[in-house]
Amino acid sequence: MVEIHQSIIQQLRAIESEEHVRILYACESGSRAWGFPSKDSDYDVRFLYIRRPEAYLSIFEQRDVIERPISDMLDINGWDLKKGLNLFRKSNPPLLEWLESPIRYEEKYAVAQSLRGLTPQSFSPKSFIYHYLNMARGNYRDYLQGSEVKIKKYFYVLRPLLACAWIEKYNEVPPLDFNVLVQDLIPQSSELQETVQNLLSRKMSGVELNLEPRLAVINMYMEDRIAHYEKIASAFEQSVGVMDEALDVLFRSALIEVWGETGQWSW
Structure with missing residues (x-):
């Protein structure tokens, strides 16, 4: 288990380096998170990431998903924070499940906890x-x-x-x-x-x-x-909904937390 955990962390660091992103939150999804894994179950690692500020200011659309081929029982993929926030405002069940996963590999930034605080408004x-x-x-x-x-x-x-x-x-x-x-x-x-x-x-x-x-x-x-x-x-009822302004503030706060104040951004 320790070796697998180390391998997952290594893969996450490699993704950050290769894709020029920072991983905000990474967790286990699927049967291991649900409490009924088989001995040969894959590790379904899911994460939220954020690109450098200039990527969001480009006229070109950035791909909002990072996926890696399944290898050595590791199934690793994640969503750009902008994609995640747009799905959060729609009460996306997989995303809200990720946030409540009992197996968390990484949570170095405030985004995931901030989203948990907004979950009662988002939950539909x-x-x-x-x-x-x-x-x-x-x-x-x-x-x-x-x-x-x-x-x-x-x-x-x-x-x-x-x-x-x-x-x-x-x-x-x-x-x-x-x-x-x-x-x-x-x-x-x-x-x-x-x-x-x-x-x-x-x-x-x-x-x-x-x-x-x-x-x-x-x-x-x-x-x-x-x-x-x-x-x-x-x-059943729909959600009350999270104010768009609150998600915009969360996104901007994440950019600053990860990459520093706007004056420090290099273009």
């Missing part, structure tokens, strides 16, 4: 419900229909459905940790919880979860919850 229950519902519905349709199913895909339907349930219950961004969702939202000692916990234990112990007979108790739950959220999704 309706946007999140539709995001998770579409994820659950698509994965259920594609992987969990036959008499034998790709059993590891249960997690990729259960987690978004439990995230919907968290929003319905608490009206806030759901935690990433899958087990927190299970413990809070599935009745204790029920057949459903026991089946899910057994599946989770098998996955995390390295058992290959491939084609197996479908698990009726989980399928019944998922079908019921998909139908439930399809029925009520439109009733």
